[in-house]
Amino acid sequence: MITAPVSPAEIAALGRLDLIARLVVEGFLVGLHRSPYHGFSSEFAEYRACFPGEPVTHVDWRVYAKSDRLYRKVFSEETNLRATLLVDCSASMGYGSDAARPTKLAYARLLAASLARLLLRQNDAVGLELFDSRRLGSVPARAVRRQLFEILKHLDELPAGRETALGPVLHEVAERLPRRGLVVLISDLMDAPVDVTAGLRHFRHRGHEVIVFQVLDPRELDLDFKGEARFRDLERPDRTLRLEPAHARAAYRERFEAWRGEVRQACRRERIDLVETTTDTPFDRALLAYLSKRRRLS
Amino acid sequence: MPLTFLNPALLFGAAAAAVPLLLHLLQRRRVREIAFSDLRFLEEVKARRSRALGVRRWLLLLLRMLAILLVVAAAARPQLGGRDAAAAAPEALLVVLDASASMRSERDRGTRFDAALAVAADAVNALPTGGVVQVVLAGPRPRAVFNGWTGAGAGAASALRALAPTDGAVDPADALAEAAAWVAAAPQRPVTVLLISDLQAAAWDDAALAAAARALAGAGGARLALLPVGEAQVAGGVTRVRTPLRALRAGEPVQVEADVRVGHVGQVWRLELDGRPVAEAASEAAPGETDRLTFAFAAPAAGTHRGLVVTAADRLPVDDARPFLLEVRDRLEVLIVHGPDAGTAGRGGWRYWANALAPGGAATGADELYGVRARGVADVADGDLAAADVLLLVDPGPLGRRLQAAVVERLEGDGGVALFAGDPADAGELGRTLLPALGLAGPTSYRVHGSAGAQEVVVVAPSHPVFAGLPAEALSTFARATWRRYHALPDSGSDVLLATRGGDPLLVQARRARGRLLVAPFHTLPDATDLAHNPMFPPFARRLAAYLAGGGRGAQDEVGAAPAVALAGAADGGDALAGPALLYRARPGALPEVLPARLDWRGGRAYVAGEPATRQGFYTFVAGADTLGEAVLAMPAAEGDAALLTADEAVARLATAGLPGAEVLAAAPDGGIAAGADGRDLAPWFLGFAALALLAETRLSRRA
Structure with a gap:
């Protein structure tokens, strides 16, 4: 069965975060024709029916001999990975250029929920940190089944954000993380690259692996607005700017792009995986980026 | 040189330049607000570009406004060095609109009159608020279109559209004189008289213009502006139709002559009678020249026949079918008034005339053309005079006051009278009273030649209707007649038709009003002349009577005259036509137009006449169910003349007449008032600059 990627807008319209996270993760996993991300653990987890096209490496031939049916053995990964999801809840993340698309924050929330589910599904410990210019809430990393509900509950109650100040808050979070692990930052990184890099470097300094999901709205990339308009800053509503977008677009x-280049360069320098995504990009890409990182870590 | 505008009212359109400004301001006010994640980058961009963008935005606005202003200014017809635009927008505007037939000439779009109406409407529309206007329609009789000076506005302009040109001529002097009367009555000053005309050269009479100029100056003065709408063109047409100037009889050969202005080589002309073509001729003259064509045919049955000389229609259709009437008589009543039969020389000679006209006597058959009635001078009754088509006075002696007055009245109408006076005893009477009463100067002397000195006759005017068409043999036979006794008439400038070889006139045609008067200073008894024994005497007598009876005179009447017909059988002072008579004009393709007519008396004869007419065509007079007669009016021949005055020539003529400083305006092809004759039209330049401004705006907006 081949399924077309479901757009973030369609997924967001489903409403319940737990369902959404499950849908995203299960759909993502089933859609992988060749799944290199299973079977690297030695602990047997379950049998699962083979689907056409799947590799025969893990087919349990004994079961086949007995039942004349193809089953494959699925192993659960044994891990001691602690992952912490850092979700930027600043006001700038509340931007969505189109009602048909989720805001950056909504996208980040869905992405965080999906990652949490995927991590927990692989028995990794998952924690959550919400912040804008300060920490807004946190869920300590655990690998228990209930952890997903704790995370989803926090994500469901995302507070209204304020101005972004990534540098200080990243430093604060870095200081609070007790053990080395994986840090997943979901943010638009709308702050000075120097401050962002400094914060991320702090994580690296403390031995964390870092993945940064930079979530942007397509309009932020191309400024594709028609006619003269007064732009109001979401983080500082008192600041407005009157502009003819067509004149300023180029x-x-x-x-x-120069700013994004600076961000890329800083991440490369600190060996941080940077996943640039927009709110109209399916979640698969983000999840795939995580799994790639996860595989390298194992 | 000052920059002026011919249509300054259109400058109000400059308000349209405010539209981009308003849009700009509205855009500023109605600009939408967009929440954006972070203005950091936009602020950086704007800080870098805002100054340039602001300048460009205002520059774009200025360019747009400039383009609109330039287009509006171009529409207002700017001119450099031209006359003041107020020429088209005075406070009181008197439009003198040439409505002559030549204004019917077709241009590329519409006629000259259409163009005149368009520019007149433009001039009226250009009047400032509170301005007043009057329009004089200058046809054969100039008339004001409005009852009085009227406020300028859409009503005045729309009233202009209902005007139509006439088929007649215009006299600019008459038109200006009428204008002078309205200038005098103008409620406000200054007054501009705007004369819109094709400036047909034939219509401009210097003397009359001078009189009009004096009237215009005496009316308080007005500025005179001239707006020519004509353009020279060669158009063929019929300028005159000559029917035989004598009464016609059915079946006799008839020659109708037509003077034509040739439009192209080999142009074919057709003569139609009662709608049927009866003869055709082709002109051989070069285009623009005149030619005389002869149409020969047999006279139709007795009656009044409508005729047309027709050619293919061209740019002036009104002269391509010239109407005329051809009258064919079934009987002519001749009244011979004579003196006492005995006692003095020449008495009784009237019988030769009576016998020549009606050989069988007065009570002849119905097929005879002439019915002759002879009365002694003392026995003439009013009824005799009224019933007579022709009056022959043969040695009448003293006419008496009543008869003399009747003769004069007849001549002042269009009647025919011949006076034969050869009695030497009447010489005194002839020179003292009779000839002066007929407009001829006395005194006379009586010539007597012996038998050896008898004078042979010479036909001096063989083309006269009395002799026209006679073969040479007939004329030579007639020339063998001799005269021995006759009065020597004084030279009074009359046309001599017959004379002795010695040069004494024997038959003269006197010019007297509309009538036809022939005077012969001899009697017809053998002691004076052997004319009565000449074989050509009877034809001569009949032709003479036929000429006096007249014919084809309707072809001479032109539009502007009052159509009229004589009523046969109505005696002076009679009341047979008491009550209103109606006149209606019947034109092919048009519904009859009923007009009032009036009864008139001229020369003891009754006439019905209408008002001076403005359209070419046939006019039928009716009273109840009875048709009283028919008249015809044709376009004045000069109206087909292609020669036009230039504006400068017209200005010079007006200046000579005492109207210096007339201004010249020009009509634009689209009907508006264009640049003055000596102004430089800047409209194309303005439009060019507007295009450049738009081009710059497009470039700049793309860069921005």
Whole structure:
């Protein structure tokens, strides 16, 4: 069965976060034709029916001999990975250019829920940190079954964000994480690259692996607005700017790309995986990026 | 040189330049608000570009406004060095609109009159608020279109659209004189008289213009502006139709002559009678020249026949079918008034005339053309005079006051009278009273030649209707007649038709009003002349009577005259036509137009006449169910003349007449008032600059 990628907008419309996370993760896993991310653990987990096209490496031939049916053995990974999901809840994350698309924060929330489910499914300990210019809430990392509900509960109650100040809050979080592990930052990184890099470097310094999901709205990339408009800053509502987007588009794109280039360069320098995504990109890509990282860590 | 505008009212359109400004301001006010994640980058961009963008935005706005202003200014017809635009927008505007037939000439779009109406409407629309307007329609009789000076506005302009040109001529002097009367009555000053005309050269009479100029100056003065709408063109047409100037009889050969202005080589012309073509001729003259064509045919049955000389329609259709009437008589009543039969020389000679006209006597058969009635001078009754088509006075002696007055009245109408006076005893009477009463100067002397000195006759005017068409043999036979006794008439400038070889006139045609008067200073008894024994005497007598009876005179009447017909059988002072008579004009393809007619008396004869007419065509007079007669009016021949004055020539003529400083405006092809004659039209330049401004705006907006 081949399924078309489901857009973030369609998924967001489903409403319940637990269902969404499950749908995203299960759909993602089933859609992988060749799944290199299973079977690297030595602990048997369950039997599962073979689907056409799946490799025959893990087919249990004994079961086949007895039942004349193809089953494959699925192993649960044994791990001591502690992953902490850092979700940026600043006001800038509340931006969504189109009602048909989720805001960056909604996208981040769904992504965080999906990652949490995927991590827990692989018996990793998962924690959550919510912040804007300060920490807004946290769930300590655990690998218990109930942990997913704790995380989803916090994600469901995301507080209204304020101005972004990534540097200080990242430092604060870095200090609070007790053990080395995986840090997954979901943010638009709308702060000075120097401050962001400094914060991330702090994680690296404390031995954490870091994946950064930079979530942006497509309009932030191309400034594709028609007609003159007064732009209001979401983080500082008193700041407005009157502008003809068509006149400023080229220069804006140039400046924005330069900023993104700085972010990329800083992440590369600190050996941080940077996953750039937009709110119209299916979650598969983000999940795939995580699994790649996870595989390298194992 | 000052920059002026011919249509300054259109400058109000400059308000449209405010539209981009308003849009700009509205856009500023109605700009939408967009929440955005972070303005950091936008602020950086704007800080870098805002100054340039602001300048460009205002520059774009200025360019847009400039383009609109330039287009509006171009529409207002700017001119450099032209006359003041107020020429088209005075406070009181008197439009003198040429409505002559030549204004019917077709241009590329519409007629000259259409163009005149368009520019007149433009001029009226250009009047400032509170301005007043009057329009004089200058046809054969100039008339004001409005009852009085009226406020300028859409009503005045729409009233202009209902006007139509006439088929007649215009006299600019008459038109200006009428204008002067309205200028005098103008409620406000200054007054501009705007004369819109094709400036047909034939219509401009210097003397009359001078009189009009004096009237205009005496009316308080007005600025005179001239707006020519004509353009020279060669158009063929019929300028005159000549029917035989004598009464016609059914079946006799008839020659109708037509003077035509040739439109192209080999142009074919057709003569139609009662709608049927009866003869055709082709002109051989070059285009623009005149030619005389002869149409020969047999006279139709007795009656009044409608005729047309027709050619293919061209740019002036009104002269391509010239109407005329051809009257064919079934009987002519001749009244011979004579003196006492005995006692003096020449008495009784009237019988030769009576016998020549009606050989069988007065009570002849119905097929005879002439019915002759002879009365002694003392026995003439009013009824005799009224019933007579022709009056022959043969040695009448003293006419008496009543008869003399009747003769004069007849001549002042269009009647025919011949006076034969050869009695030497009447010489005194002839020179003292009779000839002066007929407009001829006395005194006379009586010539007597012996038998050896008898004078042979010479036909001096063989083309006269009395002799026209006679073969040479007939004329030579007639020339063998001799005269021995006759009065020597004074030279009074009359046309001599017959004369002795010695040069003494024997038959003269006197010019007297509309009538036809022939005077012969001899009697017809053998002691004076052997004319009565000449074989050509009877034809001569009949032709003479036929000429006096007249014919084809309707073809001479032109539009502008009052159509009229004589009523046969109505005696002076009679009341047979008491009550209103109606006049209606019947034109092919048009519904009859009923007009009032009036009864008139001229020369003891009754006439019905209408008002001076403005349209070419046939006019039928009716009273109840009875048709009283028919008249015809044709376009004045000069109206087909292609020669037009240039604006400068017209200005010069007006200046000579005492109207210096007339201004010249020009009609634009689209009907508006364009640049003055000596102004430089800047509209194309303005439009060009507007295009450049738009181009710059497009470039700049793309860069921005």
